[in-house]
Amino acid sequence: MHFDLDEDALALRATVRDLCVEYLPLERTRDWTDAASFGRDAWRTLAELGAFTMTQPAERGGLELGVAEAGLVFQVLGAELVPGPLVAAALVADLDDRVATGEALVTVVTRPPAGSGPARSGGPWVIPHLDLAEAVYVLDDEGVSRVEAAAIDGQAVPKPLDPATPVWLADVVPAGERVGGPELARAWQLRGSVLSSALLAGNAERTVDLATAYARQREQFGRVIGGFQAVKHLLAEAFTRAEVARVAVDAAAVALDDAALDDATGDLADDLADPTANPVRAVAGARVLAARAASQNAKTAIQVHGGMGFTWETTIHLFLKRAWLLQNAFTTPEEAADTVANSLNRPVGARR
CATH class of the missing domain: 1.10.540.10 (Acyl-CoA dehydrogenase/oxidase, N-terminal domain)
Known part of the structure; x- marks a missing residue:
């Protein structure tokens, strides 16, 4: 395919x-x-x-x-x-x-691991866009809950990693209203991960374009820097990373669509609960590749831009910060890599 x-x-x-x-x-x-x-x-x-x-x-x-x-x-x-x-x-x-x-804006967060916060309550919670949101939807093993944003006592982070993604820290988030069970939580986890990976793949593609355009017009030693072999290699590697990430994200999205088509057999909930199932493995693989592509390509673009790449006036640093933020949305590259590795223990789709 x-x-x-x-x-x-x-x-x-x-x-x-x-x-x-x-x-x-x-x-x-x-x-x-x-x-x-x-x-x-x-x-x-x-x-x-x-x-x-x-x-x-x-x-x-x-x-x-x-x-x-x-x-x-x-x-x-x-x-x-x-x-x-x-x-x-x-x-x-x-x-x-x-x-x-x-008309309304909301945000979605995953419950922190138990024992990681004050009094082992599961905090701190990191909640993006709390000031915009009417409600916060919480994902955990039991399902999906809706919590009114006004009911959360959070502290704004003064200088968030990504300036356009303000975040709040909260020690406690109320239980809220349950709006879906474990099946909805698993479905959102996978779809949220693949859409976040799609954002990362687009990020990786754009930084290649920006770096290539700059390399074609910036002159050094009497010639454009894009003519130097070292710069060509950097851009070629970045282009390859972006293409591989794009295809991996597309494949993961198709795997989710195929799983939905098979839902008539009643196997979809089982598939999404099985870490070795094709859609689960595909989504995890897409995260590993897209996160790496976005982060590495933004760094490459900064390098190609030289000293200008680090300045506030340029936009390249914003792509790197967004990549660092998105790579941990709904999962992390490390967790995703573990999912892929564990899935190799037995054939795709094999039942427990």
Whole structure:
């Protein structure tokens, strides 16, 4: 199976990219550092395009497409470095029409491991965009719970890693209202991971483009630096990482779509609970490759830009910071690598 983009996929990417250029340019969104500066009108425009309802049925205003198409959209959003709780919106839109239309914003967090915080209560909680969110959706082994954002006593981090992704720390999050069981939590975990990896893959692709464009115009010793063999090798390696990550993300999204098609057999819940099942392994592999590609390519782009790459005025450092943030969304590269390694103990899809 190959994942070359057909005409429909190219048109979808172009449509989303054009919208981002018009309504969500990086020159503007890099200043979305809090609720007051966040562009809610632009967010609603993105929602109207269907970015958060790609997989929903038409009767609910969705496009009746798959995770694969949603992944393509999120790759573009990652390349344009669009901020905000994008993945949370795509997940919660299934439950809340106001989120689907962009009228309400929410965030999704995973319960911290027990014993890691004060009094072994499971904290601290790291909650992005708490000031924007009407509600926080909590994932754990038991299912998904909805907690009113106003009920959470959090402390804003003064200088977050990614300026456009403000985060809050909280020692305790109330239990909230249970809105789904373990099956929904597993489904959100996988879909959230693959969409986050799609953002990373788009990030990795864009930094290659930015570094290549700079290398073609920056002159040193009387010639453009892109003509030097060392720079060519850096860019070639970055391009390869980005392509491999893109294909891995596409494959993982297709695996989730295929699993959904098989749901009529009643095996989907079992598949998502099995760490060796094809969609689980594919999503984990995509995270490993996409996280590495985004982080390494941003570092390469900074290196190609030389001393300018470290300055606030350039945009490259923002791609690196977003990559570091996203690589731990819904899982970590280390956890994902363990999942892939453990899955090799027996054939894909084998039952326990």
